[in-house]
Amino acid sequence: MRVIxxxxxxxxxxxxxxxxxPAALAGDNDQDITSFGFSVSPETVAPGGTVxxxxxxxxxxxxxxxxxxxxxxxxxxxxxxxATVDVxxxxxxxxxxxxxxxxxxxxxxxxxxxxxxxGNTTGHDEGTPSGAHKGVKAGYGTATAAGADTDGLGxxxxxxxxxxxxxxxxAAVVLTRRRATDGRA
Numbered sequence: 001m002r003v004i005x006x007x008x009x010x011x012x013x014x015x016x017x018x019x020x021x022p023a024a025l026a027g028d029n030d031q032d033i034t035s036f037g038f039s040v041s042p043e044t045v046a047p048g049g050t051v052x053x054x055x056x057x058x059x060x061x062x063x064x065x066x067x068x069x070x071x072x073x074x075x076x077x078x079x080x081x082x083a084t085v086d087v088x089x090x091x092x093x094x095x096x097x098x099x100x101x102x103x104x105x106x107x108x109x110x111x112x113x114x115x116x117x118x119g120n121t122t123g124h125d126e127g128t129p130s131g132a133h134k135g136v137k138a139g140y141g142t143a144t145a146a147g148a149d150t151d152g153l154g155x156x157x158x159x160x161x162x163x164x165x166x167x168x169x170x171a172a173v174v175l176t177r178r179r180a181t182d183g184r185a
Contacts, residue, residue, distance in 0.1 A: 034106040036063070038099040044111040048087040051110065054080040058101035069095040069110060085112065 036057035045051055055063040055075050063075045070083040089095070094109045 034099075034101070034104055036099075036101045036104070036106070038063070038106050038108070040097055040108055040110055043109075044113055045085055046113050047085060047089040047091065049085050050082050051085065052080050052082055053097075053099075055099055055101065060102045064100040065097060066100070067095050067097040067110065069112070085110070 036055060036059075038055045039053075041052045041054070051070075053065050053073055053075060055065075056078050058078070061077050065073045065075060065081070065083070067083075069085050069089050073081045073083050075081050089112045091112050091114045093112050095112070097108050097110055099106045099108075
C-alpha cells in the first residue's frame with residue numbers, strides 16, 4: 001500500500017513539474033510564447049516574392065495574419081496560406097508579421113533581400129541568399145532574446161526528463177521496499 005502511495009505522490013509531483021516547468025523556463029523577455037504554433041517560409045524574400053504562412057494549434061477555426069508588407073491573410077482550419085510581398089518593400093528591411101488567434105498574438109519578422117537583378121549565378125532562388133526555404137521556429141517551446149540560440153529545452157524534453165526521474169524514483173522505492181521485506185523474512 002505504501003508503494004502505491006509513493007508512486008501516486010511521485011506522479012502527482014511529476015504533473016506539477018510538467019505544468020509549472022514551461023512557465024518557469026520562459027523568462028520575462030519572452031513575449032512571443034503562444035499556445036499555438038506559427039511560421040513564415042521563407043523568412044527572407046525579395047520584394048514582390050511570395051511567402052507561405054502556417055499556423056497550427058489554434059482553438060478557433062481561423063487565424064488572422066497581418067503585416068505592413070502584405071495584405072491581411074486569414075488562415076482557415078489550420079491550412080496554410082500565401083501572401084505576396086509588396087514590390088516596393090525596402091531591401092534590407094525587416095517587417096513584423098503578427099498571427100492573431102482569438103486575441104492571442106504571436107509575432108515574427110520577415111527580412112527583405114535585393115530584388116532579382118540578373119546577378120544570380122548560384123542557380124538558387126533570388127528570394128533567399130542560399131536558396132534554402134526555412135520557416136521561423138515560433139510558438140511552441142521557449143523563446144529567447146533576439147539573436148540568441150533558440151534550440152533550448154522544449155515541452156517534450158521537459159516531459160521526457162520528468163518521466164525519467166519519476167521512473168527512477170519509482171524503481172528506487174520498489175527496490176528499497178523489496179530489500180526491507182527480504183531482510184525481515
